[in-house]
Amino acid sequence: xxxxxxxxxxxxxxxxxxxxxxxxxxxxxxxxxxxxxxxxxxxxxxxxxxxxxxxxxxxxxxxxxxxxxxxxxxxxxxxxxxxxxxxxxxxxxxxxxxxxxxxxxxxxxxxxxxxxxxxxxxxxxxxxxxxxxxxxxxxxxxxxxxxxxxxxxxxxxxxxxxxxxxxxxxxxxx
Amino acid sequence: xxxxxxxxxxxxxxxxxxxxxxxxxxxxxxxxxxxxxxxxxxxxxxxxxxxxxxxxxxxxxxxxxxxxxxxxxxxxxxxxxxxxxxxxxxxxxxxxxxxxxxxxxxxxxxxxxxxxxxxxxxxxxxxxxxxxxxxxxxxxxxxxxxxxxxxxxxxxxxxxxxxxxxxxxxxxxxxxxxxxxxxxxxxxxxxxxxxxxxxxxxxxxxxxxxxxxxxxxxxxxxxxxxxxxxxxxxxxxxxxxxxxxxxxxxxxxxxxxxxxxxxxxxxxxxxxxxxxxxxxxxxxxxxxxxxxxxxxxxxxxxxxxxxxxxxxxxxxxxxxxxxxxxxxxxxxxxxxxxxxxxxxxxxxxxxxxxxxxxxxxxxxxxxxxxxxxxxxxxxxxxxxxxxxxxxxxxxxxxxxxxxxxxxxxxxxxxxxxxxxxxxxxxxxxxxxxxxxxxxxxxxxxxxxxxxxxxxxxxxxxxxxxxxxxxxxxxxxxxxxxxxxxxxxxxxxxxxxxxxx
Numbered sequence: 001x002x003x004x005x006x007x008x009x010x011x012x013x014x015x016x017x018x019x020x021x022x023x024x025x026x027x028x029x030x031x032x033x034x035x036x037x038x039x040x041x042x043x044x045x046x047x048x049x050x051x052x053x054x055x056x057x058x059x060x061x062x063x064x065x066x067x068x069x070x071x072x073x074x075x076x077x078x079x080x081x082x083x084x085x086x087x088x089x090x091x092x093x094x095x096x097x098x099x100x101x102x103x104x105x106x107x108x109x110x111x112x113x114x115x116x117x118x119x120x121x122x123x124x125x126x127x128x129x130x131x132x133x134x135x136x137x138x139x140x141x142x143x144x145x146x147x148x149x150x151x152x153x154x155x156x157x158x159x160x161x162x163x164x165x166x167x168x169x170x171x172x173x174x
Numbered sequence: 175x176x177x178x179x180x181x182x183x184x185x186x187x188x189x190x191x192x193x194x195x196x197x198x199x200x201x202x203x204x205x206x207x208x209x210x211x212x213x214x215x216x217x218x219x220x221x222x223x224x225x226x227x228x229x230x231x232x233x234x235x236x237x238x239x240x241x242x243x244x245x246x247x248x249x250x251x252x253x254x255x256x257x258x259x260x261x262x263x264x265x266x267x268x269x270x271x272x273x274x275x276x277x278x279x280x281x282x283x284x285x286x287x288x289x290x291x292x293x294x295x296x297x298x299x300x301x302x303x304x305x306x307x308x309x310x311x312x313x314x315x316x317x318x319x320x321x322x323x324x325x326x327x328x329x330x331x332x333x334x335x336x337x338x339x340x341x342x343x344x345x346x347x348x349x350x351x352x353x354x355x356x357x358x359x360x361x362x363x364x365x366x367x368x369x370x371x372x373x374x375x376x377x378x379x380x381x382x383x384x385x386x387x388x389x390x391x392x393x394x395x396x397x398x399x400x401x402x403x404x405x406x407x408x409x410x411x412x413x414x415x416x417x418x419x420x421x422x423x424x425x426x427x428x429x430x431x432x433x434x435x436x437x438x439x440x441x442x443x444x445x446x447x448x449x450x451x452x453x454x455x456x457x458x459x460x461x462x463x464x465x466x467x468x469x470x471x472x473x474x475x476x477x478x479x480x481x482x483x484x485x486x487x488x489x490x491x492x493x494x495x496x497x498x499x500x501x502x503x504x505x506x507x508x509x510x511x512x513x514x515x516x517x518x519x520x521x522x523x524x525x526x527x528x529x530x531x532x533x534x535x536x537x538x539x540x541x542x543x544x545x546x547x548x549x550x551x552x553x554x555x556x557x558x559x560x561x562x563x564x565x566x567x568x569x570x571x572x573x574x575x576x577x578x579x580x581x582x583x584x585x586x587x588x589x590x591x592x593x594x595x596x597x598x599x600x601x602x603x604x605x606x607x608x609x610x611x612x613x614x615x616x617x618x619x620x621x622x623x624x625x626x627x628x629x630x631x632x633x634x635x636x637x638x639x640x641x642x643x644x645x646x647x648x649x650x651x652x653x654x655x656x657x658x659x660x661x662x663x664x665x666x667x668x669x670x671x672x673x674x
Contacts, residue, residue, distance in 0.1 A: 002504055003500040003501050003504065004501045004505070006497075052331045054332070054333050054356070055334070056334075056355075056358050056670075056673075057356075057381070057670070058378040058379065058380055058384075058670050059381040059668070059669075059670050060378070060384070060462055062331050062333065062381075063462065064461075066331060066444070067444070067447075067448060069331075070440075070447075070448060071445050072444070072445060082330075084330065085329075096356070097358060099355065099357055099673075100286075100288040100289055100290070100357075101286045101356070101357055102326065102334055102356065103288065104288075105326045105327050105334065105355065109327050130378075131374055132358045132359075132360075132363065132375075132378075135359040135362065135363050136291050136294045136359055136362065137294070137358055137362075138358050138359060155464065156381065158461065
């Protein structure tokens with residue numbers, strides 16, 4: 001038996017490695033509900049598509065995004081998915097302190113997303129610039145150029161924290 | 175052909191530069207050195223500026239730093255004799271306003287005309303913003319060519335950068351990279367910071383090599399201030415560094431397979447990576463090990479419980495890696511895509527001084543853990559694997575073998591780690607220091623100058639990717655567009671590390 005076959009069999013019998021999803025943050029739910037009224041979409045399904053935009057992050061946040069996409073946290077079982085084109089998504093997830101050189105690309109990505117749309121600032125940099133604040137090349141936070149709906153603190157936020165925030169948003173949206 | 179030591183032996187050496195000598199050159203000396211570079215085998219390790227001085231670091235059997243004060247704010251370019259210098263010189267021009275004379279490329283590199291000031295690190299004047307820049311990509315002549323612009327926002331969850339492909343049908347004729355989108359002004363930001371603030375920033379240059387950067391910063395500061403670090407701290411640093419190396423290599427291995435449509439491997443690798451990150455969190459309190467290494471030592475100890483958890487992890491890893499390597503070996507549909515794809519010629523890797531997986535899979539054997547070496551690797555027994563072919567396949571095999579070497583290193587570290595304290599206060603004195611540290615991508619060079627009060631006057635971190643990105647442009651020529659993602663992933667160069 002080849003090693004691949006052996007491994008596939010053992011995976012079959014061992015069952016999934018995926019852990020349970022985290023509970024959602026009810027404080028955030030209340031906050032978001034206020035905004036939700038403004039945007040509420042009547043016939044929304046129960047899924048959510050996300051476009052990630054790196055506006056000068058150190059790649060730490062991206063690594064944790066990869067982790068939630070992986071088999072342990074398995075984002076897609078909740079109907080949440082990272083998409084390639086901004087045209088297909090509901091949510092823009094921004095990482096990094098927003099470098100001046102990325103400003104236009106970030107604005108264009110936001111403009112390409114159909115309304116109603118949501119902006120998430122992931123990580124301390126995206127929230128207020130983190131340790132990169134006050135600099136000739138950095139704006140210091142996503143809120144300087146886009147309306148931010150939800151922030152996810154941490155440097156970088158853990159996958160559980162990220163997952164919980166995304167589930168919170170999904171609950172409010174649908 | 176004189177070696178570095180002989181060549182500069184008659185030049186004035188600056189006493190406070192450690193651990194290697196810095197030689198001050200005049201204009202004549204600088205120009206002479208360039209002539210010498212044309213006929214010698216010295217590898218360019220780095221090129222940076224400070225005020226109106228230009229610094230360069232070279233290596234043959236030893237390492238030497240040279241500096242040249244350009245009074246007229248111009249210096250003769252190294253590009254003709256060391257093409258790897260091109261982007262570094264364009265960066266010096268953008269940030270400091272010092273003009274490299276004789277460089278063929280006059281286009282700005284990091285400056286996209288969007289900063290609040292031009293030449294932000296220049297000591298002469300605060301420049302007015304450059305204004306919008308019309309960036310011309312290099313032209314290509316030929317029939318039926320078309321261009322594909324990609325980025326800065328890519329299709330996946332990737333860092334930001336622009337690739338301009340010129341193609342003939344499916345085949346890539348030329349690839350040109352344009353970066354700088356993620357420029358955060360780190361070199362300017364860090365000036366005047368104390369050591370703890372500075373090491374926090376340095377640890378966030380590239381989140382995936384945060385440990386290697388933190389060690390580089392700590393060692394450069396320790397060299398400058400002549401601080402002895404307790405042995406146990408060295409060993410804990412090495413342990414963290416090897417954990418970081420394995421977690422990144424395993425992720426890359428899976429991601430490369432995923433890019434040739436074998437997503438099973440990525441799932442397996444992500445599971446293993448997650449195990450490592452969770453163990454990191456248990457043992458050291460952070461998944462990516464950020465802010466655990468500071469100048470003078472480390473901030474967290476390894477408990478006996480930690481040793482047990484890590485030994486279990488390592489045992490499990492060794493088994494899993496063998497299985498995955500075996501699957502890769504017996505999977506012709508994978509090798510069909512990886513063998514012969516994206517070949518880096520070893521002559522070119524040598525010319526650019528590329529290290530890391532990219533260099534070592536093209537028959538370059540440099541590894542900063544061996545040469546110049548730093549503690550505790552002198553007390554550990556390990557080999558540096560090398561491959562000759564330089565294609566995607568050899569970069570995969572290189573990664574698998576490096577993971578196995580790192581597993582062996584961790585086993586030794588867990589067995590031999592000495593007891594003792596974790597931290598010695600760094601002395602408050604001025605000085606210059608440099609460190610070369612092996613990250614999972616290759617050698618990080620970090621040069622620092624400290625003030626008497628222990629604050630940073632100038633710090634230059636040089637990511638290994640500076641010398642690897644240009645090789646990707648060459649490796650991709652003649653490949654099809656669909657093979658670019660797999661080639662790019664097999665290099666896995668850093669965007670944030672070169673954008674700074």
